[in-house]
Amino acid sequence: MGRTDPPSATSQLLELYRAMRLVREAEERLGALFADGEIPGFIHLSIGQEAVSVGVAAALQQHDTLASNHRGHGHAIAKGLDLDRFFLEILGKRDGYCRGRGGSMHVADMTVGMLGANGIVGAGLPIAVGSALAHKLRRTGHIAVVFFGDGAMAEGVLHESLNLAQLWTLPVLFVCENNGWSEFTEAARQLATDPQRMAAAYSMRALQVDGNDVVAVAAAARMAVAQIRAGEGPCLLECKTRRVRGHYEGDAQKYRDAGDIATALRNDPLVRCEVQAIAAGAPQETIDAIKAEIADRVDAAVATARSGAPPAPVDAFADVYSPTHELPS
Numbered sequence: 001m002g003r004t005d006p007p008s009a010t011s012q013l014l015e016l017y018r019a020m021r022l023v024r025e026a027e028e029r030l031g032a033l034f035a036d037g038e039i040p041g042f043i044h045l046s047i048g049q050e051a052v053s054v055g056v057a058a059a060l061q062q063h064d065t066l067a068s069n070h071r072g073h074g075h076a077i078a079k080g081l082d083l084d085r086f087f088l089e090i091l092g093k094r095d096g097y098c099r100g101r102g103g104s105m106h107v108a109d110m111t112v113g114m115l116g117a118n119g120i121v122g123a124g125l126p127i128a129v130g131s132a133l134a135h136k137l138r139r140t141g142h143i144a145v146v147f148f149g150d151g152a153m154a155e156g157v158l159h160e161s162l163n164l165a166q167l168w169t170l171p172v173l174f175v176c177e178n179n180g181w182s183e184f185t186e187a188a189r190q191l192a193t194d195p196q197r198m199a200a201a202y203s204m205r206a207l208q209v210d211g212n213d214v215v216a217v218a219a220a221a222r223m224a225v226a227q228i229r230a231g232e233g234p235c236l237l238e239c240k241t242r243r244v245r246g247h248y249e250g251d252a253q254k255y256r257d258a259g260d261i262a263t264a265l266r267n268d269p270l271v272r273c274e275v276q277a278i279a280a281g282a283p284q285e286t287i288d289a290i291k292a293e294i295a296d297r298v299d300a301a302v303a304t305a306r307s308g309a310p311p312a313p314v315d316a317f318a319d320v321y322s323p324t325h326e327l328p329s
């Protein structure tokens with residue numbers, strides 16, 4: 001070929017870019033599908049926060065476990081879920097991850113350690129702590145990760161989770177996606193403290209990072225994960241970012257200054273990564289080829305999901321309620 005291999009920093013940037021592009025493309029398509037009425041239920045998009053899911057996932061191994069929240073598409077995709085089954089689930093189709101019964105807030109895939117999205121704010125925290133306890137007792141060498149928002153900091157279960165994890169030196173990484181908003185309320189109006197002080201209150205190590213800089217998130221996550229894997233106990237990684245979209249798709253964000261949204265848009269983590277990759281020597285054609293490749297991949301998954309069969313009516317309530325004959329008398 002007559003060309004030297006790209007320096008590893010460049011190829012790593014391109015890998016991070018590719019992973020973020022996949023999350024962005026998938027969520028933009030979900031937004032369009034939702035607007036067209038093709039998605040039952042609500043969806044919450046993480047557009048503008050891709051550097052958090054992708055940066056943290058870059059530090060993980062396949063069998064590390066991950067608990068997510070209601071804004072979990074990025075976590076799931078970055079952890080390596082099958083894109084077809086992901087879209088099939090969100091469109092409510094039979095061959096989706098939960099046979100179409102769960103939708104956006106219940107996507108899970110144990111084969112890649114994805115313990116599930118979760119519609120209950122804060123509920124992923126004890127799931128991750130339990131998973132970390134299992135890793136420790138079984139000596140798997142794996143760790144558990146949980147993504148939660150600033151809103152979850154105000155939930156009682158967060159305190160129980162931080163306390164037990166630190167007390168029992170559990171291998172768990174707490175990732176706070178501090179996007180400044182909890183539904184329609186600014187974080188400052190509902191938190192008396194901040195994530196760093198909260199971790200310190202439990203004698204837990206904590207890091208704070210620019211959550212829109214994927215390289216910084218990946219570096220911080222790698223450092224935290226190395227210490228956790230070495231048996232040094234949990235760590236809280238606070239990723240400072242800003243929500244771009246409404247709380248849910250369809251939220252007109254009338255409670256929010258236009259300037260706040262514009263600032264968040266200007267700080268796009270994909271644009272930043274693209275600029276960094278080009279400065280590091282990546283050709284523009286390579287970036288364009290990644291965009292095209294990812295768009296094709298998402299097109300294919302959307303087509304599969306659209307043509308997928310709906311669940312048979314007889315299956316629609318299976319595993320949802322216990323059969324009455326199994327109820328205790």
Ligand SMILES: Cc1ncc(C[n+]2csc(CCOP(=O)(O)OP(=O)(O)O)c2C)c(N)n1
Pocket residue numbers: 070071119120121122148149150151152153179181182183243247
């Ligand atoms: C226990 C519980 N309380 C309230 C809600 C309603 N609710 C859904 S999302 C949300 C805000 C979550 O904010 P945050 O944790 O910061 O995540 P973000 O939406 O910003 O990603 C609330 C209050 C809920 N789902 N569960």
Ligand SMILES: [Mg+2]
Pocket residue numbers: 149150151177178179180181182183
């Ligand atoms: Mg928030």
